Amino acid sequence: MPEKLEILSRDYILSTFKKALEFSEADQTEIVLESEKLSLTRFADSKITQNLTTADNKVVVRTIEGNRIGVSVSNSLDLESIKRALKAAREISSVQTPDEQFVSLPQSPPALPVKAYYESTANYSPVNRAEAIGKINDVGQKNNLLSSGAYRITTDRAAVLNSLGTEQFFEGTKAELSLTLSGDNENSGYAIGYNRDVEKIDPTALAEKAADKAVNSVNPIKLESGPYTVILEPSAVGQMVLLFSFLGFGCKTFISQRSFMSGKIGQQIVGNNITLIENPYHERMQGMPFGFEGVPRQKVYLIENGIARGVVWNSYYANIAGEKSTGHAHPAYKTFSPYPGNLVMGEGNSSVEEMIASTERGIYITHFWYVNYLNPMRTMVTGTTLDGTFLIENGKLTRPIVNMRMAQSIQEMLQSCSMISAEKQLYPQYSVVMLLPYLKVENFNLAAEEA
Amino acid sequence: MGQESFRGMPINDLYSLALDEASRLGATYADYREEDITEQSLSVSDGSPELLNKSFSTGFAIRVIADGAWGFAADSIINEDSIRKTAATAVEIAKASARINKSALELAERQVVEDAYATPFKKDPFAVPLSEKIEFLSELERMMRIDSQINSTSAFMTFIRTQKFYASLDGSRISQDIYQAGCGASCGVIRSHRDRSERSFPTPNGQWITGGYEIINMFDFKNELPRIAQEAIQLLSAKECPQKELDLILGGDLVSLQIHESVGHPLELDRVFGYERNFSGVSFATTDKLGSLKYASDMLTFVADSTYPGGLATYAYDDEGVKTERNILIDKGVLVNYLSDRETAHRIGKKSTACARAEGWMNTPIVRIPNILLLPGESTLDEMISGIDDGIYVISPNSWSIDDNREGFTLGGEVGWEIKNGRLGDMVKSPRYSGNTVDFWNSCDAVGNSDSWVLWGTPNCGKGQPGQNMRTAQGCSPCRFRKVKIG
Numbered sequence: 001m002p003e004k005l006e007i008l009s010r011d012y013i014l015s016t017f018k019k020a021l022e023f024s025e026a027d028q029t030e031i032v033l034e035s036e037k038l039s040l041t042r043f044a045d046s047k048i049t050q051n052l053t054t055a056d057n058k059v060v061v062r063t064i065e066g067n068r069i070g071v072s073v074s075n076s077l078d079l080e081s082i083k084r085a086l087k088a089a090r091e092i093s094s095v096q097t098p099d100e101q102f103v104s105l106p107q108s109p110p111a112l113p114v115k116a117y118y119e120s121t122a123n124y125s126p127v128n129r130a131e132a133i134g135k136i137n138d139v140g141q142k143n144n145l146l147s148s149g150a151y152r153i154t155t156d157r158a159a160v161l162n163s164l165g166t167e168q169f170f171e172g173t174k175a176e177l178s179l180t181l182s183g184d185n186e187n188s189g190y191a192i193g194y195n196r197d198v199e200k201i202d203p204t205a206l207a208e209k210a211a212d213k214a215v216n217s218v219n220p221i222k223l224e225s226g227p228y229t230v231i232l233e234p235s236a237v238g239q240m241v242l243l244f245s246f247l248g249f250g251c252k253t254f255i256s257q258r259s260f261m262s263g264k265i266g267q268q269i270v271g272n273n274i275t276l277i278e279n280p281y282h283e284r285m286q287g288m289p290f291g292f293e294g295v296p297r298q299k300v301y302l303i304e305n306g307i308a309r310g311v312v313w314n315s316y317y318a319n320i321a322g323e324k325s326t327g328h329a330h331p332a333y334k335t336f337s338p339y340p341g342n343l344v345m346g347e348g349n350s351s352v353e354e355m356i357a358s359t360e361r362g363i364y365i366t367h368f369w370y371v372n373y374l375n376p377m378r379t380m381v382t383g384t385t386l387d388g389t390f391l392i393e394n395g396k397l398t399r400p401i402v403n404m405r406m407a408q409s410i411q412e413m414l415q416s417c418s419m420i421s422a423e424k425q426l427y428p429q430y431s432v433v434m435l436l437p438y439l440k441v442e443n444f445n446l447a448a449e450e451a
Numbered sequence: 452m453g454q455e456s457f458r459g460m461p462i463n464d465l466y467s468l469a470l471d472e473a474s475r476l477g478a479t480y481a482d483y484r485e486e487d488i489t490e491q492s493l494s495v496s497d498g499s500p501e502l503l504n505k506s507f508s509t510g511f512a513i514r515v516i517a518d519g520a521w522g523f524a525a526d527s528i529i530n531e532d533s534i535r536k537t538a539a540t541a542v543e544i545a546k547a548s549a550r551i552n553k554s555a556l557e558l559a560e561r562q563v564v565e566d567a568y569a570t571p572f573k574k575d576p577f578a579v580p581l582s583e584k585i586e587f588l589s590e591l592e593r594m595m596r597i598d599s600q601i602n603s604t605s606a607f608m609t610f611i612r613t614q615k616f617y618a619s620l621d622g623s624r625i626s627q628d629i630y631q632a633g634c635g636a637s638c639g640v641i642r643s644h645r646d647r648s649e650r651s652f653p654t655p656n657g658q659w660i661t662g663g664y665e666i667i668n669m670f671d672f673k674n675e676l677p678r679i680a681q682e683a684i685q686l687l688s689a690k691e692c693p694q695k696e697l698d699l700i701l702g703g704d705l706v707s708l709q710i711h712e713s714v715g716h717p718l719e720l721d722r723v724f725g726y727e728r729n730f731s732g733v734s735f736a737t738t739d740k741l742g743s744l745k746y747a748s749d750m751l752t753f754v755a756d757s758t759y760p761g762g763l764a765t766y767a768y769d770d771e772g773v774k775t776e777r778n779i780l781i782d783k784g785v786l787v788n789y790l791s792d793r794e795t796a797h798r799i800g801k802k803s804t805a806c807a808r809a810e811g812w813m814n815t816p817i818v819r820i821p822n823i824l825l826l827p828g829e830s831t832l833d834e835m836i837s838g839i840d841d842g843i844y845v846i847s848p849n850s851w852s853i854d855d856n857r858e859g860f861t862l863g864g865e866v867g868w869e870i871k872n873g874r875l876g877d878m879v880k881s882p883r884y885s886g887n888t889v890d891f892w893n894s895c896d897a898v899g900n901s902d903s904w905v906l907w908g909t910p911n912c913g914k915g916q917p918g919q920n921m922r923t924a925q926g927c928s929p930c931r932f933r934k935v936k937i938g
Contacts, residue, residue, distance in 0.1 A: 041548070042916055044726045048548040050916075052523035053540050054813045056510065073506035075527045088505050095581045097500040097589070126547035133551055148728040150916045180729040190729075256603070257641045333504045335494060369732065372852040374863065375881055377645045382852045382861050405852075405859065449859035 008035075008057075008077055010157075010169055017161045020082040026063035026090055028105045028163050031082065032292050032331050034058040035157040041129040044148040046137045051126060060292075062332040063089040064105065068096040071332045106315045106325060107164040111289035111296040112281070116172030117155075121198040124153050124175065132177070132203040139207035140181050145214050147207070149179030153198065160294035168290045176428055177201050180387055181210040187220075187400070189213025190366055190387035192235060194428045196286050213366060213388030220400040221391070225447040229362035229418075231355045231392070234436040236367045238427035241276070241343060241434060243371060243381055244410040249278070249302050250337030251317040251328075260379055260411055264308040270414035272306035275346030278326075284426060284435055287342035290327055297327035302340065314338045343434040348420025355419050355440040362392040363401065363446065379411040384449055404446040416442045461485050465534050466618040469513050472538035474620055478515035478522075478545070480558070481538075482619040484770060485511040485529070486812035491577065494607040495588045501605070503581065510812040513541045519555025520548035523815040558793035559803050561773045563621050568767030569628040571760070572663030576610035576632055579664050584608060587667060594676035595638035601680050603649070606636040607657065608667070609910075615770075615812075623772040631763060631922060632666040633659040633910055638680050640687055648686035648880070650679035650865055654704045655849055659763045659908025659922060682866055682878070689878040692867060694938025698839045699884055700832070700931050702846030703899065705864055706825065707907035707925035713888040714746075714753055715820035715923065717857035718780055718788075719806070719914075720795035722818070731914045732855035735888070736786060738799055744786040747892035753781040754824045755790060755804055762822035762924040763908030770816035773805040780823070784893070792818050810919035817915050822906065824926035828898025835897045835931040842870040843937055845882045853888075861885040885936050894935065899928025 017031045035057040042050040057077050063070045063086065070093030074085040129151045140147040158170045175198035182188035189210035193201040232240075248259040255262075260269065278300040280287025290296050293315055301309040313321075314329035317338075328338040356364065366388035374380040384405045391399045419440035427434045466483040473481035488508045494501040511534075512525035522545025524537045591606035610632050617625040635657020639649035651657075652675050660666055701709065716722065717734040725733055736744065747753075757764050757775040768774055771793050780788050789799070792807035795818060807816035836844065850863035867882030868875045886894075906926040913920055 054525040
């Protein structure tokens with residue numbers, strides 16, 4: 001049985017927002033909904049340590065007076081509360097400094113429908129989550145491992161209406177199960193599953209994958225610092241690609257010359273085997289089909305065969321640069337640059353088994369820990385390997401190794417991919433979902449961590 | 452001046468219904484927390500308004516123990532119907548948790564109280580006209596435009612008021628009215644993606660306090676902002692940071708980050724017990740080391756103290772209704788206590804250090820860093836510099852990463868200066884240093900005196916699932932460390 005908290009209907013939301021728009025006396029008005037019902041079970045030491053369901057809304061009101069902009073956010077969805085938010089936004093826009101670069105709110109056609117809502121996920125109950133964790137614990141127990149992780153179920157809703165006639169509504173579900181199995185000898189393994197349909201997630205299979213790594217991680221050896229050939233699982237690839245995306249694929253960073261894409265459109269910036277596409281319409285993505293200004297999201301080639309092709313835009317920066325919005329606006333209370341939300345990396349024709357077999361000496365990396373920028377100008381990041389790092393010798397995985405710290409330029413990494421798998425996996429990080437292959441990378445910089 | 456407008460919470464007695472309903476459905480412990488949060492954010496960038504936003508968030512949460520396990524549910528709609536549904540959901544969730552858990556959880560004792568607390572402040576930030584705030588931020592931007600090379604400037608201020616009410620089945624009733632404020636500015640030169648520099652003041656996050664609009668008077672912006680603009684220009688032609696073992700002086704703002712990452716987080720007792728293994732990591736500072744681990748040099752004493760006035764994490768009670776007090780964590784270098792909540796404190800037979808905090812009404816409390824104070828030493832910055840033959844001085848944190856066990860780390864600053872023969876030398880760009888937590892803190896041989904001691908606010912500490920942002924603080928002065936790996 002699903003938790004009892006309810007979320008308001010599409011009809012109620014749209015009709016209430018329309019009434020609020022009629023009430024507004026601003027030159028232009030936009031009302032945006034971000035709504036989330038979240039159910040989450042966390043577990044550690046094979047016990048449930050945190051278990052919750054919450055429901056919240058953000059109603060973001062933007063009013064325009066000439067080119068003065070006011071923003072107010074409320075979490076109440078009743079008409080009177082939205083009217084109060086409108087009043088607060090208008091008070092702000094009446095005193096705000098004019099923004100000479102602001103032109104207009106966008107007027108947009110309806111976005112394409114996307115199937116992103118699954119009853120199976122929306123109705124997945126606390127008992128279902130507990131049963132899944134029981135299966136994970138069973139795998140752990142068989143292998144003398146303790147389990148920890150989180151099973152996260154969300155139902156998201158978004159709506160954008162403005163006084164120019166734009167009207168969009170979206171509803172989607174997400175299921176994300178991440179888990180770590182760990183032993184007494186600092187050995188651990190990690191796995192993650194994500195899908196809009198919870199029935200596509202197999203807790204036992206994920207647990208067995210993590211258990212295999214943990215069991216094989218006992219008595220790791222320490223390696224010297226240096227450049228290594230590495231094979232990165234999709235999770236590790238995703239951690240790198242996400243930071244790369246934040247650094248370079250947004251319009252604000254692009255036009256301020258902070259992006260590695262700035263001034264490089266049409267030029268080769270990474271290896272010609274690398275293609276990165278923002279594609280919310282990919283059949284495995286089922287992404288939200290519009291941004292938070294209501295502009296339908298476009299499929300955007302960011303990098304095609306190594307050549308810089310474009311970035312994602314909201315209407316404000318598109319107007320400044322003479323470009324068209326690609327539908328990637330954030331809600332108006334966020335000031336950071338738009339970024340892709342559904343990143344798809346082009347596949348290769350290898351398998352991970354072929355990558356390992358072709359490696360004389362290298363390192364297999366499951367994922368990284370605490371990846372952060374070292375030098376954004378060089379796309380340099382750092383972080384440590386974790387939960388399954390293995391030495392490859394003569395085409396075989398041979399020994400676990402002590403976790404190492406990377407100091408690596410992501411751009412250089414994408415210039416040094418020697419093999420790309422045909423298989424791809426979905427990997428969620430923050431609000432971004434990525435569809436990623438395994439990569440084999442040459443000359444990846446790893447250092448022995450301070451002991 | 453206190454808050455004349457503080458009305459206390461809650462505005463009705465639905466909390467009683469929540470607690471009664473939870474109890475009726477089988478909860479042996481229940482608490483109700485209602486919050487009303489107002490936030491105003493303003494920022495300007497490159498001479499244009501970037502954001503002026505006022506936000507409101509209201510909701511409540513019911514947390515229960517039923518069949519010996521936790522359940523939590525929260526909703527933004529506060530009425531009798533939602534209270535009943537939320538209580539039922541919380542109990543249902545707890546009972547689902549109990550299907551897996553073989554042992555019932557227990558909580559450390561705490562006093563049942565009825566109390567109210569309000570942040571003292573000098574000037575209500577929400578009463579200051581918006582036009583005055585906009586003009587102030589625009590003036591900060593102008594102060595940094597000292598040269599045509601400076602082509603990137605920004606300034607911000609944020610004010611947050613959180614009214615919260617906590618009630619528990621065992622009788623506690625606590626109202627708190629917390630005001631938090633942040634302000635800062637940054638500037639840079641951008642010639643291209645790879646040829647650019649950035650400096651900020653007072654730190655890349657600005658400075659954050661509990662208090663009011665008086666935050667804008669805490670710093671000498673008029674002199675400091677032109678200085679950082681000059682440094683931003685100088686950084687473009689500064690030499691690369693050396694890569695070798697050197698003596699190191701960290702500015703107080705970087706010591707603050709170092710405390711946060713390698714004292715605060717490792718001593719969170721939920722992390723020590725593995726609750727964050729899958730997400731935020733674990734800790735080397737396991738409970739078998741309590742009372743014996745020589746965590747830092749003799750001259751270092753770290754105290755958790757959310758009673759300290761003005762700290763960003765200054766509050767009277769945590770979100771489990773535990774009263775804050777001063778607790779020594781590391782006494783003259785030796786580990787003596789942890790940051791805890793009632794559940795984890797019970798596991799080591801101690802009382803909670805009142806660190807259970809939730810981001811907003813919609814999140815469950817978890818162990819969070821409070822105000823952590825590194826007690827001041829005796830040295831001046833000049834004295835520390837004069838004691839170094841070959842070293843480096845680094846300020847303004849802009850890069851950090853630490854392993855999942857909170858031991859090996861790499862941190863960096865916006866700018867550094869060489870120290871040669873007891874004197875500051877040339878500026879260096881992208882200074883970074885790395886080390887191991889215990890070795891690093893034990894290599895500290897000088898701590899700045901109380902004149903240089905600042906309680907730095909950190910507005911963006913992330914932890915937990917769902918991710919909870921928390922506001923913490925670290926009080927410290929510049930410190931000197933010997934033989935550190937630089938670069």
